[in-house]
Amino acid sequence: MSMDFAPPKYAQVMTAIQQRIRDGEYAPGTMLPSETQLVREFGVGRTTVVRALQTLAMQGWIEREHGRGSFVKGRPEAPADRVRPGLTATEHGETAESIVSVERVPAPRHIAHLLGVDERTPVIARQRLTKQGERVSAVETFWFPLEVALGTDLDKPDPLRHGVRQHLQAVKHLRFDHVTERLAARKPTKEEADILGSTSPVLGVLATVHDAAGSVLFALSLALPGELHELEDVYSVR
Amino acid sequence: MSMDFAPPKYAQVMTAIQQRIRDGEYAPGTMLPSETQLVREFGVGRTTVVRALQTLAMQGWIEREHGRGSFVKGRPEAPADRVRPGLTATEHGETAESIVSVERVPAPRHIAHLLGVDERTPVIARQRLTKQGERVSAVETFWFPLEVALGTDLDKPDPLRHGVRQHLQAVKHLRFDHVTERLAARKPTKEEADILGSTSPVLGVLATVHDAAGSVLFALSLALPGELHELEDVYSVR
């Protein structure tokens, strides 16, 4: 009788209590059975029950009051984090027709500023597009410092099958730590307008990707046409 | 000898270890002393040391690997949450000259949809502007269902000194629970363009404010000119 991979007992107790809250057996606002009662019911030690209750409290299922009891708060809502256009772009694979151009160019001022280099320092500009059906739905430009692109395929016009993030991780063991995004409405540049086939306003996203030390690995700039992109964000204000 | 309010021992152990990480005594990547060693050093039981280590791991200070040891990750960074234009607008106070108009109007389609009512249902439209110096920097329109505005000053053109959120909380005991924001680039409407004195692209924010039951309390629509507003967001991708 080998129950392979039986979850730890405190997790079993947690799951049981969560189920009862979902089922309405333990209604919000009501008091849970006392620790002693739960010990008897589940046939485990109090340490185990307490661990389960503490974890449930930390996850927002219940509230514990010293000397009174544990009280049901309800199903905790996941903080439904928002869309991260900057990160998403680094994870998308490429196809032959999605590549617009891959060039070595002098860094424009705003990009040089983001990368922390002098204006007109040579950098690799890798421009791609994404499609929804036949329509071009976004223009993405990556800006890599030469020392980052060195030894990678980022400066070659061949499509990266698994995206920029995987490529940098696999080839140069670079790990992303955090991303800074700056978001504003603007008119598309002439070049973007040509590719998009429209001059209507775009959501401009300027992102920098950093390593654990906080250094900028590279920058990217997205043009998301307003008619096609809506970023949704739900947040708690309790 | 009364040590008033001595913190629990596991918290003392946590604080000591945090201090050593901050001081560099325990450098990132290195292994912490084993639980047994910490038990000896601090003169507490292993349960206490384990509680301290588990809590530190949950807060992101260390990582624990079964059978290997506990390893320092570093000072955990607060997840620097992003700007919430929708919420901010509900918290700003008003002045006499910031009010553009307060009218009872039939709900336009997209607003009716957000509020969950039929098109052209009468609602209160409260339009305001914000300034940076002399320049109008944003146009904010609140859309209140009549039953929400009932008994409040929201349908009166007098400035709300402490903002919409405080007013609804104080007068009708309505508590905000969460906000849903939809964000896109668009052209300003004719009306917004007149007020802003510009037709350049704006960041359009459509937000709904919900109570704990998930019902929509009201909606608001912001027009933030792209040249003046940049939303910044930093997030971890580890």
Place this chain on the structure above:
DNA sequence: CTCGGTTGCTTGTCCGGACGAGCGGCGAGG
């Protein structure tokens, strides 16, 4: 040299017991 078992260190989980402290009801005394 290579392979596989043994051994020792580490964390993961669990138990049963212990004492303290917050809270609320109840009854005795004012």
Place this chain on the structure above:
DNA sequence: CCTCGCCGCTCGTCCGGACAAGCAACCGAG
């Protein structure tokens, strides 16, 4: 009637011990 102290219930914290399991290094057999 009100007040105050006692008591029982609850959670908060802590201990020492126990066994399982992951991992790495060592060592002998082949």
